Amino acid sequence: MTHVQGVGPGSVLGGRYAVTLRTSEGTHHERWRANDHTLEREVVLVCFPAGSSVAAAALDAARRAAGIEDSRLVRVLDVGTDQGVGFIVEEPLTGAAPLSHLLQSGGLSPDEVRRLTGEAATALDKATHRGLHHLALTPSSLLRMSDGAVKVRGLATEAALTDADRLSDERASRADAVGLVKIAYAGLTGRWPMVSVDDGLIPAGGPVGLEAAPTIVGGVAAPSEIAVGVPNDLDLICRMTLGSGRRGPVSPGDLALQIAPWPSEQASSDGATGIGLRSRDDRESLEPTRVMPSVRAGAAAVGAAGAAGVAGVAGGSMAGAAGDSGPSSTIFFDSVPDAQSGTTPARGATTERLQGGVAAAGAAAAGVAGAIGDKVGSFARAAADKAASRAAERRSAHDDDFDGEDIGLVDALDEAPATRLEPPLPVFGREAPEAPSGAQSRIALAIVGVLVLIALFIGINNVMKIGQHDGPAPAVTVTKTRTPAATQTQGTTTQAPPSTTQAPPAAAVSVVGGTGFDPEDGTEADQNVKLTFDGDPSTQWRSRWYGTASFNGNKDGVGVLLDLSAPTVVKEVELVLPAEQNVTVYATDSGSTKSLDGAQKIGSMKKANGTVVIKTSGQLQPASKILVIVTKAAPAEAANHYRAQISEVTVR
Secondary structure (H helix, E strand, O other), X not given: OOOXXXXXXXXXXXXXXXXXXXXXXXXXXXXXXXXXXXXXXXXXXXXXXXXXXXXXXXXXXXXHHHOOOOOOEOOXXXXXXEOOEEEEEEOOOOOOEEHHHHHHHOOOOHHHHXXXXXXXXXXXXXXXXXXXXXXXXXXXXXXXXXXXXXXXXXXXXXXXXXXXXXXXXXXXXXXXHHHHHHHHHHHHHOEEOOOOEOOOOEOOOOOOOOEEOOEEOOEEOOHHXXXXXXXXXXXXXXXXXXXXXXXXXXXXXXXXXXXXXXXXXXXXXXXXXXXXXXXXXXXXXXXXXXXXXXXXXXXXXXXXXXXXXXXXXXXXXXXXXXXXXXOOOOOOOOOOOOOOOOOOOOHHHHHHHHHHOHHHHHXXXXXXXXXXXXXXXXXXXXXXXXXXXXXXXXXXXXXXXXXXXXXXXXXXXXXXXXOOOOOOOOOOOOOOOOOOXXXXXXXXXXXXXXXXXXXXXXXXXXXXXXXXXXXXXXXXXXXXXXXXOOEEEOOEEEOOOOEOOXXXXXXXXXXXXXXXXXXXXXXXXXXXXXXXXXXXXXXXXXXXXXXXXOHHHOOOOEEEEXXXXXXXXXXXXXXXXXXXXXXXXXXXXXXXXXXXXXXXXXXXXEEEEEEEEEEOOOOOOOXXXXXXXXXXXXXXXXXXXXXXXXXXXXXX
């Protein structure tokens, strides 16, 4: 951990962010709460030395992450440096709880794990399409708001701040998918899988505040071996991704498809997925009254099915006790007071009542095992059957005063037959479709054959028409203008040449590249400039957020500098603007992203919105670039939020 010099309570960065409280520390950075005096709101500052090896990469990553708008990604509000300190301003997360804190008391419910992982995977998949990845996912990266909303913190920036290796898009997508699977594993078990994946491509990771998951040959133990009630599909994905096979999802989007659908709202109760059991040491220290083995076997079967409850017997009741022990735990019953007298009954009477309740306990165990068998799998059902079998043998071999060996949960599980984990249920389909009948198959083949013949006929007909003229060329309307009288000069007559009344339309010029333009630092959302000439008006280049429409008064405007396919005499530029803004367009040969030196002004327009055309008023010199500058930004839905926005640029 490195303390960032110059940052402490009372420090002011960027002339507006007053630091108040440090919340966490990293290898190269610190996270602080702060107050934004300009907009009078609370923000979060990520601070690091501006001269450190990670500073430039972190600032660049934050600028690129600010261009992605998704409610599940923590928003980057500002980026800057001041007095040797680099800082990233993030939105405040009042009431948020990191997953690492939620897991301190054990795993979450499977539905909640599925929801948290699915929402995070969907958000990261959206970022992947913009070339951004997280690469440093831990339980601290995933937060749950007080209303249940999911937030992913540190997109791109966390990897830059921790010196994460730069990977290709394909490998980075795989790394984020593995990170999400690790988070799902931790959510189900309350333990962190400290394993490397893909021959070290995805490192094991450092401490995350959770106990490490137990390791086996080639990986970690499956979640179903640690906790009860783990869904088959989540268990299989964890085993395939974190086991020796090194398979599993290849991207966050792939993982989202595999685990869908998930609940739209937070589960009513987190509830640990692992069953709480008392250890043998606790059992011996409490000195419980010894009971019939058959009853203990029935309780073990109930525990193996993931349920702990109350079994009523004639004249009394028994309650199962649950603790926090590991795999060596055993379910047992303490001595039970008499319901009427409040005293502990004699051993003979207790034994008689317990014998009378054997059948009820066994039936309850079988019922619970059958009710949730689809979730627990055949392994737990086999353990329950084995325990019931041993109970019947011992009951028939001994008298009422039997005081022999107990049957614990571990014993029942150890003697259960080896079984394979059930395959996961299909995500979307609920029932397999029926195979078509013979008549249906023949009808389908006939329809396909007719369509093929029609396509073949149309194709041959079109090929035969190649080279033929469909008819005379369309006539061109020409208006001729004659002089009032022919001029006679040396026996010849001169007539005015014909002229047309319509000029040919200006031809479009291809835009082949571009970058952001900012007179202050020369860069403005460069990664999104390509969206201004992709032919899709629904995609947009957007600048970073500003507090005023005049860009906080620090610059005259920001925009995009576009490269043309060839030097061109520009006559007009068509813009598609998603919001009302003031714009000015220039033609230039300069590659400067900060200066207007040598630029030729084409025109400007105030309060431009939608599709607008800006035409030149004079003859310009050929230019190889077009510069579109927004001089007054568009407001956002939130107060005091402004940004430049350009959907499409067409040059003619």
